[in-house]
Amino acid sequence: MKSDESLYHTTAVNDNGVKGHAYIVGDGELDVKISSPRKPDEAGANPEQLLGLAQATCLAATLETIQAGKGIEFQSEVRVGVDMKYDTHGLRFVVQVQAKIPNVELVEAQKMLDFAESRCPVSKLLSGNEDVSVELVDKFTV
Structure with a gap:
């Protein structure tokens, strides 16, 4: 498959x-008020x-795939806080991503999160934005 060929x-x-x-055209007929x-x-x-x-x-789906590849039961949870704030050109979003990866050593969990962040298409889209943070947590604050 060519790298520029659409998978979906x-x-x-x-x-x-x-x-x-x-709404989404065709394909499942998703319609959101x-x-x-x-x-x-x-x-x-x-x-x-x-x-x-x-x-x-x-990000959760990417973590699930990574954990499956390591033979680890998926128990992770991802929470995302999104704030709308004013900036000099109107409005901006501030995104705080928190991931909990239980039953995995801290160093290994951080490696999994970093890898997931580098693979997740939405994370890649948002990467490099100073208004986006991603952190591994034991307890959620968002």
Whole structure:
């Protein structure tokens, strides 16, 4: 397989901003009600939540694959806190990723997390951003 050949493609559409829904064309028919994070009483997901879910799911799935390759039962958990803050050009996201890898020695767990971060497509997309942190924890704070 060529390195530029797509293994999977999806098309996400939002044609209503934060007042309607976003959906995936075909392929599973995912349709998500969207709302503004500034209106917490309105039902629906917002970009912060969707980004957090994408990062948590991708990094956990990558850890699962790494642990399976080492014969380790997957018990890891990834939590992602996403804050929206003002900056000089409008708004920005601050992303705090925390991973717990139980029943693995600290040094080995950190190696697994570092490797997972280098392999996870969402982590690679966010890497190098000063507003993104990833840490191994015993107790979650996000």
